Amino acid sequence: MINFDEEVKKFRPILELDQAEDAIYNNDLKDFTDIMQEMMRVTKEKEE
């Protein structure tokens, strides 16, 4: 049986136009290679 209160929590608000700029700037654009590079930098720092 569907629990309305539980189900409705799963819905997320969608972006409005005036929030688009912030969403773009705050977008997490890190990809796999960025993460690898970050890991290498941290490792290198630890070694030093």
Add this chain to the structure above:
Amino acid sequence: MADVLYCKRCGGQILVTGYCSQCGLKSEYVNKAINTSKFYYNIGLDKAKVRDMTGAAAALTVSLKYDKMNIDARNLLGLVYYETGKVVEALNEWVISVNLFDGRNVAKRYIKEVKANPHKLEATNNVARKYNQALNYARQGSKDLAFIQLRKVLSDNGKFVDGYLLFALLNIDAGRYDKAKKALKRVIKIDRTNPLAVRYFNEMGVPDSDVMDYRDFPEDDYDADILFTTDEPHAYVETGKPLAKADDSVVPVGHYKDINFYKYSMAYVIAGIVLGVAVMFFLVMPQRQKSNDNTSKELKITFSEQIADKNVKISSLENEVKSIQSELDQANATIDDYKANSKILSNEDKVSMQLAVKKYIDGDYEGALTSFEKLMETNENYDELLFYAGLCYEKLGQYENAVTAFTNLTTNCPDSIYYTVASTKAKTNNAAGDGVTDTTTENPYSEGGTGDGTDTGIGDGTGAGDGDSVIPDDGSVG
């Protein structure tokens, strides 16, 4: 000489060790990430082609996690968002795509087309705002308000999957499974494997096989009105079977037909115009007419007052004219009386008077009397004329006439210089008429008289002596 390899991520030269000289990443890992990204992009593309929007979005998101520079994957993800009604999210992806790669990028065209119609963009923003409001209402338990907002949302954007899902959830909670199923069918039509829609179907007892059939559900142009119109009584039987209709013998009490305010907006505009015209005719125009009537009444009153004032002035002027006319009449009467009693003779009568007096002096009493009587017709109260007439009557022995003439003189001319003599002669003639002869009248008028020549001032040239005798004794007449 070995070929020089460059890093696919940063463009740096790949060293012999296999690491990039710039970013320091191993070339093998970079290539693996890029290939994996493309792999997920292909999966996402396949899913998007069969309208599996949720699966496509998930695959494309993973693709971008492996390679954020995968422009095709980002553009396709934007398209998937756009197709499911998330326009702002789609714009986000496209804007990022254009910023990452400013060359031949199809995202530029997408952005341009979305921004080409500001009204549509504003409507899209309103859809997002109302959906968020509806979501808040639903979370707060204000389901009716959520329904109202969702109605507007779905009317403006017929492909908004999240709106349909929330609408379906609200209907399921309210027991309106038909409407929920209709909404979910549309979700399936847009996003064939939407997991939430499938789950809601399953919860309502619809098997997956039936859900699969809904993918080919006839296109009904996503008219949101249908969702708000029919509401057949159905019973939800929790037996794992499809929904069964309730007892057919139960006659529906009636159904509520929702009004689509957008569809009838033109009718509202026309009704508003008609109402405005009616208000104009029934409220504004009578008020203006009343104001005009009041103004005309005030003008009438003002003019009436002015007319009354003028009438009063006219009547007073008429009275003044009458008064002046009566004064003029009186003056004319006075002039006439004065003329009648005037002792001034006209020039012609003066000549006649002198000739008559000459006749009297010459002894032609009858001739003189005739002239005097003729003069008396127009100058009956002229004292000198009466006096000489009386003398003539006396000379001719007509004493009664003489008395009458002298009496007229004394009566009408009391200020005359002949008054004393005339009164005396009246008495003597009266006595003479009775047989007594007055000696003073024997020769009252003798030539070569010794008058002192004093002018009587009458202007006729007749001299009058001093004392009681005023008979001209010098015969100077005229």
